[in-house]
Amino acid sequence: ANIRATLMRRSWSLIATVKTFRQLHGQPRKPTLNEISHSLNDKNVSWSAQSLIDAALAAERAGTNEKQHLLSLVATRSLECLDSFSVEQLSVLANTLASPATQHRMWFHKIATHIVASRAEISKSTLPRLLRAFDSSNVNAVELKVSIANSLSQSLNQYSPHDISIILQSMARSRVHCPSLMTEASNQLLSFANRKSYAFSPANISALTWFFVQCGASTPFLHFAAKNLSSQRHAYTPSQMISICWALSQAPQHSHLAKTTIQIVTKIIPDRVTSHLRVKDLVLLAESLVQTKTFSDSTWHWLSQQLKSHPNLHDSSSSKECVSILWAFAKWNPTDVALVSRLIPVIERDFKDLKHRDLVMLTWSLCKFGLLSAHQPLLQRVMVSLRQESRWHRLDSQSIANLLWSLAQLPQLLTDDFVDILVTRALHTLQRSHSDATSLTNLVCAFAKINHPRAFSFFQDSSPFVLSMISNNYFTPHEFAMTFWAFAKAGASSDHSVIQAAVQHLPSKVTEFQSHDLTMCGWALSTSLKSYDKVFDILADNATKRFQEFSSREMCNLLWSFAQVGLSSHQFAKLVMQKVTASPELFNAVDLATIQRVTQSTQTVKSVMP
Secondary structure (H helix, E strand, C coil): HHHHHHHHHHCCCCHHHHHHHHHHHHCCCCCHHHHHHHHHHHCCCCCCCHHHHHHHHHHHCCCCCHHHHHHHHHHHHHHHHHCCHHHHHHHHHHHHHHHHHHHHHHHHHHHHHHHHHHCCCCCCCHHHHHHHHHHHHHCCHHHHHHHCCCCCCCCCCCHHHHHHHHHHHHHCCCCCCCHHHHHHHHHHHHHHHHHHHCCHHHHHHHHHHHHHHHHCCCHHHHHHHHHHHHCHHHCCHHHHHHHHHHHHCCHHHHHHHHHHHHHHHHHHHHHHHHCCCCHHHHHHHHHHHHHHHCCCCCHHHHHHHHCCCCCCCHHHHHHHHHHHHHHHHHHHCCHHHHHHHHHHHHHHHHHHHHCHHHHHHHHHHHHHHCCCCHHHHHHHHHCCCCHHHHHHCCCHHHHHHHHHHHCCCHHHCCHHHHHHHHHHHHHHHHHHHCHHHHHHHHHHHHHHCCCCCCEEEEEEHHHHHHHHHCCCCCHHHHHHHHHHHHHHHHHHHHHHHHHHHHHHHHHHHHHHHHHHHHHHHCCCCCCCEEEEEHHHHHHHHHHHCCCHHHHHHHHHHHHHHHHHHHCEEEECHHHHHHHHHHHHHCCCHEEEEHHHHHHHCCCCCCCCCC
């Protein structure tokens, strides 16, 4: 007792005191949990790094509540002396404090900042343990992982395949993109595979392909995975096959490889599945089919049956997964209303879990199914949610365009304040991506489509971007035609300098146009306030040369455009009339009525352009 009192006065930790007492008296007594708790609360007692680790390990034998209390005390005291910890010691303490439900996320963020600031070297044995601790606590620590990724690019050959897998998994969880690390990891793993010094199981391969794609990397390892799946398909479970197919479908550079692989897999899976796949696997399969444009009716019908008869669809699926399924089937063939009726209740139940992108996908999918009017209450919730600043600030140009195209079918939902929000956000996205011609084209076409008075300000404010794109030749021929059409459709509210610039550049692009592009430009020219006879002649001559490429609807629309400028007797018009006489079954009632009005009068008639 005297020894203990003396040491405590000298500010030694309780654990150090007990160790000294044990050495002097040979008694193996450990400090009680109450003693540890009392000493941790005593600010007069200083704690070393190792003593805090010992205290954390001792807390493992406590009950749940007492354990959390002790670990909280350890975490607090450790932050007071972070400089005394080595990275190895922080790794040990991190693994003790880590758990998915941990209350110590702030502690993890602070030690991540400390490690980055101190530029401490992390040993080969410590790194996997440290990353696993962060992942177990659901702490991304992106800055720390980026620092680790940059330092690992030249030293990854020291790690085993198992450790490389842990590193890639951790980077994938935080979506850390480091091309040099991904390339080196792929090379190292392939080196192990070629030397046959490590046996990659199907589970290893499917997990690694997933990690690579989540990190935004398209590496040679994906080729290895596809080849291994094709040759060892009997060793893979359906879930593992689908995982690899999904990973390949997310890498645009491997589109042909992904399509070939998924065709093999979709022939195998229906025979291998004796019950029902997990809902997650069905979602990934649907997304893979869409990304690779694999629209085999037999595969989609099998997938539809799996979903509609799935006993756990309502209980085991999330609203996000149901939106993904809805989107995939809307891409394929939006007629399966029975499937929609099974998915909507789950979406309504967990609506609060949907992100901004999910809300846009939901709206677009319902539009494709023709069910916007049938689900107006759900769409009202979508509008209310998207009005929240935290959500609409994250909308990108493609999301805004998709949302506008969908809501054009239900204009009562496009209130003035909501259109103002979308205009503001759209202009902001353009300012951040000056050279993204595709985004600009999508936006101007979408705002033209809704034909809303508050949307026309977008054309005035976006005209400098459009003029820059035209002068620098950033638009593809199709984007050029669509942008020209959008500004012409906006009419007097649009910027006429854009129309003039488009007309000036049109002759140099007309030979690159597809039939649809020629039709759009013809409509735009015919509705212009000025006469552009020379340009129209060039357009008409080119359309005549490529007459066989036009569909019946495109013929009628272009014929209407010609009639507005007095070209109803042009050779193109004569060819259309010959086509109607020879094959009237190719034209529907609307097309025939338009042709009849054009031939009867050269006055303005109603356009059937979309």
